[in-house]
Amino acid sequence: MTRLLAALALVLTATAALAQPEAGRREWPNTDFSRSAVDFAEIVSGGPPKDGIPVIEAPRFRLARDETRLDPRESMMSYAPGSAPARAYPIRYLMWHEIVNDVVAAVPNAVTYSPLCNSGMAFDARIDGVRHTFGVEGKLRFSDMVMYDRPTESWWQQAIGEGIVGRYTGRTLTALPARMESWQAFREAHPDGFVMDEPDWRRAYGRNPSIGYDSSRRPFLYSGEDPLHGIPPPARVALPCSARSGGSRRRA
Template sequence: MRFLERFSVQALRRFCASVLAGGALALAAPPPAAADPTFWKSEWPNTDFSRTIVGSWGEIISGGPPKDGIPALSDPSFVRVASESRIEGREPVITVEIDGQAPRAYPIRYLTWHEIVNDRIGGVPVAVTFCPLCNSGIVFDRRVNGRVLTFGVSGKLRNSDMIMFDRETESWWQQAIGTGIVGRYTGMELTQIPAWMESWDQFRARNPDGLVMNEPSWNRSYGSNPYRGYDSSRRPFLYSGEMPPHGIPPLARVVRVGDRAWPLARVSEAGELREAGVTISWQSGQASALDSGRIGKGRDVGSIRVRDAQGRDVAHDVMFAFAFHAFWPDGEWMLN
């Protein structure tokens, strides 16, 4: 039975609480936080709630887990590709390639349970992020005005998207757009680093001497998908905003480049599209992380690369259509 039929909103909050427990569904979950910063100040004493770009506090809700209930990772260890045997071939990884450094793969089997990895690749401090409810996997440079920030998971959602926070000022950041929305860094934008999702097989075939993030020491069911069937649901959970236009299903994947979105179905049918100054290519072989109970058994959604006219990788995201419409309501839909 699919995700939508199995869970009510209240049950999903219990489900989200189970993610932090790493096991079966919790019997109870904390009540949703009131839409009032005075309610949050005991948990967030260092957050400057007088500064925000959020139109209404009601846009921010509790996802179930408290601050750090979903534990972000910092300074992960890595192993060589040839030494890794636990990851199934079709499982998705987020690939980061920075000049002069060995390519790195961050498996979604770990990011599903931790959502943020704070790392440093050469001289570049990065935050590798994944929001399962939006299917949004983005890599950011952690430097803001010369200061290196360390990010955690707030437990709050806006438009069903993860709100991150930095440990230095406890400002809140919207993951899908990389923008500070509450606190000292309100209005600041993180720099997105070109990265992409591909299958483990695709990464290791291209990078036999590459590195892959080692399994964390937390007690989690790595490789399993606690969001089974979610991307086949008719409606997203914990989202009350407007649905996407043009009859596009809200949980259909789109390739976002800037404020433009290409339906993944269109890209996969074409194989390659050259539009708006970029080339978007699709290759089969990557499993959906939000389909089967085992990530590696999910249906094939394929892998995307986006390059500019000079063949350089372009920062992009492959997210759900509802999330694109929520954060880019005036964005351009690249249809047939």
């Protein structure tokens, strides 16, 4: 409880300063704030600073059949390009790192996950044919992670892959056919697939870093409308296969 209260106090203090251009320029001197597509009042600090959540670069993989540390029911983000063996990215790792900059079948991609809204999306990381890598911005918009590309430090809305501030405002990343599924389902569908190995970071993998979030009655830092049909705001909603496109399971 003490850790939770301390974390909440830190975040509430951080969110007192909205991501207005005047304050943002000090932290983001390379971002073109003259171009934006959203109200800056909608962008709030999530607590960590720029790159305070370390992304995974050049991830290591192991054969799925050799991985014994994962529970069959654990969630994975999976990507099966067809031209290369399928890859699984365990949510237990994405929960702590949020972005994996990877290359699959010679195509650079960004596997992204926003823990507060449970949105998993994978994108082609090329813009105008040039590879871009992405980092965690440290801010949120509608509880969703705001990420940034390293070459221009433009800001992107993770859930839709759309540039919202900076040079790439209005541009949209190409979504890749990734999905969220259980570890058991992935292994059965892709016996010769690969799974991302545990990163070399000292993290409590398998636990949610946002203590108490999953049991809260109201989503953390969310101020929008409640979902329809009496569904609780933090509930997880599984879409039927016919409705899946890109990320497959999200919070209401």
